[in-house]
Every structure is written in structure tokens, then in C-alpha cells.
Amino acid sequence: MTDQGIIQLYWNRDERAIQETDTVYGAYCRTISGTILCSDEDAEECVNDTYLHTWNAIPPQRPDKLRAFLGRICRNLSVDRVRKKAAKKRGGGEWNVALEEMEMCVPGGEEPEQVVENDVLAKSLEAFVRALPERERILFLRRYYYLQPVSDLAAACGLRENTVNVTLHRIRAKLKLHLEREGFGL
Amino acid sequence: MKAEDILIALGDIDESLPQICDEPFPKRITPIRMKWISAAAACAAAILLSTVALTHRSVRPPVTEDTTSAEYIGITAAEQTTLPAADQETKSERERDTAMYAIPSGAVTRLPRETVQTAQQSDTWTNAATSAAQWNQPSRAITTTQARGSSLEESSGYVKATQRVPSQQTTTTAPSLSGALLPGQYPDLMYQGRQYTSRGSSDLQGKTGRSLGTAVLYGSDGDPDSGTQAELFIIPDISADAAVAVQFSDGSCFAYVNTQYAPDTLGELMDGLNLRANLTYGNVIVREDGYEATTFPAPEQSAFWSLFDRAAKPDASGNRHTETVTIQVQLPLLGYSSASVGLTADGYLILPIVQPGNAYYIGEERVQAFLQSVRG
Structure with a gap:
């Protein structure tokens, strides 16, 4: 089914909208959520929350692009969840690592x-992000x-880890x- | 500002921006790669020139088995002697390698085979495809989907259980009728001039009323030979104009609803579907600013049913109504396990049961009174 067809189902308050969304974009959402949460169970719950939202x-x-719309909701719900996990010291996975990396981007000032x-x-x-060259933009968005x-x-990008780390460091600077x-x- | 603020704020950038990650990762063009590409371009130009020369040749030299490759690229018999011996190569290999011997000047020079492969940019495409495949990661996600089967409802308590079809199949191949449930195979029913549509998740086995006779249902694949006969029954307390039960030959029985069912008033709709007995409701979701939603627990029975103005007529204006309040409802008898009733700020009640998107004007006062009771 096309995006417009699915969106019309949502507008008609037809519950098949959720089924169709899951059929077309379920794998996509699970990939986003699974990457952030590192837990199939949490990811599944997050994907269901994405459908509810x-x-x-x-x-x-x-939305013009349902894929992008779902992707953002799923990403933000997954981030919310991983923050809660990290706050409870129950593992924050990549969130904690990304936070440490991002510390260097915080501008110093009188009121940190x-x-x-x-x-x-x-x-x-x-x-x-828009101003970044395409390669750097992809690396930055995938990472953060x-x-x-x-x-x-x-x-995924066919690069060495060291190359990725160096590039990300430059982008953060x-x-x-x-x-x-x-x-x-x- | 904290590092966390940056990561959170990234979630609010234009949602189309991250979609660039679905594209193949662009290869950096290094000076060395540039040199190879230039050589490849020269080869391509040579092939083109040779082809043109061959086309305009008035007299062709006699073709022998040993001169096949040379003849194809239009070089003379004398020049052929400078070619390396190809005794160990097959004819097809020699034909494939013709690009190696051609340069624009017409002289014969050997370029490495890798140059030709670079010209085709085969490695670039392979890497790009690998990159895209790894990012989309369909295999792991589909495995998860299949392993979890149809237990969405169990995990969320809200999303209805559905028969999952792996994404890969639905996007690349036509669905097979044989693997679907019977209502999925035969989604439409014509009965007494009315078209009914299947509600696959209902199970009416042992819950039907009197028989209405038999009908033939045709498959969703459009094959007129794939019809099946089924017996139709009344669903107790539900008007046959609105829905009927269809019992297939294997004994399974499902509800089919008439999506064009349009009684004159909301009261008639309530009677036709016996909503007071069959409709259950749950949480109320109120959107304060269009996006952020606040969820309230299920209201009192009296508050909920006060919304149903029996005299309300369906809105025939064709205007689209934007609902600001959603009440989760279920009508399990007809297979609606996660439907909703919507309310609009301008006093409409949207009831997408049976007929999608039907709106009834119940008045702004009723909506406001309901909201007050929900908020306590």
C-alpha cells in the first residue's frame, strides 16, 4: 500500500492503518529502535508506541513522507526510553557513548x-547538518x-573504524x- | 547547555534530513581513483571510435578464427602481429578483452584488466549496494517480526493483533492467496445488491443467528475461477443491512460489514449495530495543541453515551473534520478491536465503525460537557 493510502486509513480512523504501517515500515522502525536500545523487547514496545503516537x-x-514521519517518532521515543534506562543505571548502550563524544561540542561559557x-x-x-558535505552528513546523522x-x-559505509572516528571528531569540532x-x- | 540537549534537539530537526542515510554512502574520489577513471574514459572513447571506424569500413579483411578480436576493433592484419598470443584463451575471453587493446591513437597497447573493470565502476556499485543493504538491515528485522508472530496486542495492550506478512514479501512480490485466512482470500461479498467487506479478525463461530442462504465469494486475486461458496447468517441483534456472518466450508465464520451502510440518524445506526450492548470504550486522548496528546482514563458510562445524540444526522457536506479528541473503542463482534470515536472542536462526532469517516453533528456543548467530565 502507498503512503497516501495508509495515511487515508489513519484519517478514516480505520485500524488497518496500523497493520499496514507495520507491514510496510515495521522492519524500518525496529531497526531504528533496536539500534538505539540494543534490546529486541524494548524495541518492540517502542515500535508499538510509535504506532500509537x-x-x-x-x-x-x-505527513508528506510517512517513512520520515515514523522514523522521527520512533527515534525520539527510543531516545526517551534509553535515557530513562541510563538514568536508572540499567544500561544506556550507545546513548552514553554518544553523550561522552558530544561533550566536546558543548561551548564553554560563563554559564555552562x-x-x-x-x-x-x-x-x-x-x-x-545541511551545511555538511554529504559524506559527513551521513556519518553525523547515523552516529548521533x-x-x-x-x-x-x-x-555500513565501507570505511575503517579509525577513519570514521577521525571524521566524527572533525565534525564535532x-x-x-x-x-x-x-x-x-x- | 549540555551534551544531552544536543542529542535531544537533533530529534527535532527537519524529519526529511535523516532520510539521506537511506542513500548509498558516496565514495570519495581520490587522486588515484581519478587516474583510473580517466584511463577508463579513454578506453570507452576508443571503443566508440573503433565501432564508428568499423561501421564505415568499405572493405573488410577476411575473417579467420584467429583474427576475430582484431577484426572487431578494426585493426589491420599487420598490427595483429603485435598482439600477445591468445592461444590459451577462449573466443569469448578474447572478445571481452578487446577493450584492453584499444586507445584513441589507433596503436595497440595493453592496459591491465583492472582498468576496464574500474571503467565499469563495478566496485563502487557493489559497495553502494552493500552499504544500503546493511543500513536497511531487513534480515534481522524480519526475523524479529516472524518470531514474534501476531502478538502486538499482547505487548502493547492496544495495537490489534494481526496476521503479519514479512515486509520483504509485501514490497516485492504479490501476496499468495493460499497462505491467507479465508476472509483475506475472499474479502468481498455481494448480497442482495449490497457489497460487504470482510472483518477478518472477528470470530463468530457458534454466535450466529438464522441462516440467510448461500453466496459465492470471489478471491482477491481477481481470478473468476477461484470462487468459494459460503453460508450467510444473521449476527444476533445486528441489522443484516449493516453486517452478516459468513461461514466457510471449513466451519470458520467471520463478520462482513456493509461499508455503504448509512442510516438516516445516529440513533438508527446505534440500533442497527446495537451499539449500547456491543460497543465498549477505553481511554480518551485529548490533543491540546495538535500534536501533544494527553490521555485520560475511560469516563463514566453516562458521560460517554451522552455524546450519542440519537437525532443527529450524518454530515453530507463532504467537509473533512479534524478531530481533537479520540476515544478508543472496541466492537469485537464485528472485529473492531482498536477503533476509535472522534470528536471535533466544532461539535462533530466521527464514528468510523462500518462506514469509514461518518461524522454526525452533536453540538459543541455536548463535546465541551464531555471534556469537562473527562478532565474531572
Whole structure:
């Protein structure tokens, strides 16, 4: 079934929408969630939550690209879950590693704990990602959006792990500079 | 700002941006690779020139078995003597290697076989395909899906149980009728001029009323020879105009609903489906700002049924209604295990049971009164 067909089912409040979503995008969502959570059981629950959120969001929303829409919901729900796990010291997997890596991007300032509006930061990050060359953009998003482990990332992109690490390090340095220029460290 | 803020905010960037990760990872063009590509381009140009020369040749030299490859690329008999001996090669190998001997000047030079392979960029494509396949990782995900079978409902308590079909099959091959449940194989029924559609997840075995006779159902594959005969029954307390039970030859029995069933008022719909007895409801989801939803527990019976204004008529305007409140409902007799009733801010009740998207105007006051009781 096409995206538009599935979305129409959601608008008609037809429960087959969830079945069709799972048929077409179930594997995709499980891959995103499984990568972030490193647990099939948690991933399955997260995917079901993704369907529930989608059911609640459509209508009124009518996404242009259902795959991207589901991907974002699934990613954010998985991140929420992995943060809770990490807070309870029950394992945070790649989340903890990615956090450590990202520490170097936090601009230094007089108020390191300065509260930042999430949407303002998101807009700035979006501009930064758009400005990256294609290869770097893919590596950055795979690593920090989908939290893909460096070893998997290297294998998927046909690169050596060292190359990936060095490239990511350079991107993070660029990001820090970008955030400082945008005034996040002031 | 903390590092966590950055990772969280990344989740709110334009959702189409991360889709670039589905694309094959682009190869970096190094100076060495550039040199190979240039050589490959020269080879391609040579082949083109040779072909043109061959086409315009007025007199061809006699073709012998030993000169086949040379003849194909249009070199002279004298030049043939400079070719390396090909005694150990088969004819097809020699034909394939013709590109190795051609350069634009017309002289005969041997280029390594790898150059030609680089020209075809076979390694680039292979790596790209591998990259895409690894990212999409269909095998692991499908295994998980199959292993978990049809237990969505068990894990979430909300999503309805369904018969799963692996994604790989549904996107690449036409579904086979033989593997589906009978309602899936025969989704449509024509009875007394009305078209009924299967509700595959219902199980009405032993719950049917009087017989309505028999009918032939045809398969979803469009094959007119694949019809099957089934017996139709009344579903107790449900109007046959709205739904009937279909019993197949193996004894299984499923509900089929008339998706064009459109009584004049909401009251008639309630009577036709006996909603007061058959419809159950659950949580109420209220969207405060269009996206973020707040879930409230199931309200009192009186509050829920107060929404059903028996005199309300279906909205014939054709306008699309945007619901702001969703009430989870179930009508298991007809196979609706996770349906919903919607309410709009402008006073419509959307009841997508049997006929999808039917909206009834019940008034803004009823909706507001319901919301007040839900919020306590």
C-alpha cells in the first residue's frame, strides 16, 4: 500500500492503518529502535508506541513522507526510553557513548548549565547538518541521530573504524565552532 | 547547555534530513581513483571510435578464427602481429578483452584488466549496494517480526493483533492467496445488491443467528475461477443491512460489514449495530495543541453515551473534520478491536465503525460537557 493510502486509513480512523504501517515500515522502525536500545523487547514496545503516537497524530497531521514521519517518532521515543534506562543505571548502550563524544561540542561559557530552548537549538543544528558535505552528513546523522555504533557505521559505509572516528571528531569540532558562533556559549 | 540537549534537539530537526542515510554512502574520489577513471574514459572513447571506424569500413579483411578480436576493433592484419598470443584463451575471453587493446591513437597497447573493470565502476556499485543493504538491515528485522508472530496486542495492550506478512514479501512480490485466512482470500461479498467487506479478525463461530442462504465469494486475486461458496447468517441483534456472518466450508465464520451502510440518524445506526450492548470504550486522548496528546482514563458510562445524540444526522457536506479528541473503542463482534470515536472542536462526532469517516453533528456543548467530565 502507498503512503497516501495508509495515511487515508489513519484519517478514516480505520485500524488497518496500523497493520499496514507495520507491514510496510515495521522492519524500518525496529531497526531504528533496536539500534538505539540494543534490546529486541524494548524495541518492540517502542515500535508499538510509535504506532500509537502516529495514530494520535494523524489526524490532524498529514505527513508528506510517512517513512520520515515514523522514523522521527520512533527515534525520539527510543531516545526517551534509553535515557530513562541510563538514568536508572540499567544500561544506556550507545546513548552514553554518544553523550561522552558530544561533550566536546558543548561551548564553554560563563554559564555552562545555561538553559537552551530546544527548538532554537534544533534549528541551529539543522542548519549545521545541511551545511555538511554529504559524506559527513551521513556519518553525523547515523552516529548521533540514529546512534549507530561506530563499528556498524564503518562496516555500513565501507570505511575503517579509525577513519570514521577521525571524521566524527572533525565534525564535532566544527559543530562546537558553529554553536559558539551562534551564541550558544555566551 | 549540555551534551544531552544536543542529542535531544537533533530529534527535532527537519524529519526529511535523516532520510539521506537511506542513500548509498558516496565514495570519495581520490587522486588515484581519478587516474583510473580517466584511463577508463579513454578506453570507452576508443571503443566508440573503433565501432564508428568499423561501421564505415568499405572493405573488410577476411575473417579467420584467429583474427576475430582484431577484426572487431578494426585493426589491420599487420598490427595483429603485435598482439600477445591468445592461444590459451577462449573466443569469448578474447572478445571481452578487446577493450584492453584499444586507445584513441589507433596503436595497440595493453592496459591491465583492472582498468576496464574500474571503467565499469563495478566496485563502487557493489559497495553502494552493500552499504544500503546493511543500513536497511531487513534480515534481522524480519526475523524479529516472524518470531514474534501476531502478538502486538499482547505487548502493547492496544495495537490489534494481526496476521503479519514479512515486509520483504509485501514490497516485492504479490501476496499468495493460499497462505491467507479465508476472509483475506475472499474479502468481498455481494448480497442482495449490497457489497460487504470482510472483518477478518472477528470470530463468530457458534454466535450466529438464522441462516440467510448461500453466496459465492470471489478471491482477491481477481481470478473468476477461484470462487468459494459460503453460508450467510444473521449476527444476533445486528441489522443484516449493516453486517452478516459468513461461514466457510471449513466451519470458520467471520463478520462482513456493509461499508455503504448509512442510516438516516445516529440513533438508527446505534440500533442497527446495537451499539449500547456491543460497543465498549477505553481511554480518551485529548490533543491540546495538535500534536501533544494527553490521555485520560475511560469516563463514566453516562458521560460517554451522552455524546450519542440519537437525532443527529450524518454530515453530507463532504467537509473533512479534524478531530481533537479520540476515544478508543472496541466492537469485537464485528472485529473492531482498536477503533476509535472522534470528536471535533466544532461539535462533530466521527464514528468510523462500518462506514469509514461518518461524522454526525452533536453540538459543541455536548463535546465541551464531555471534556469537562473527562478532565474531572
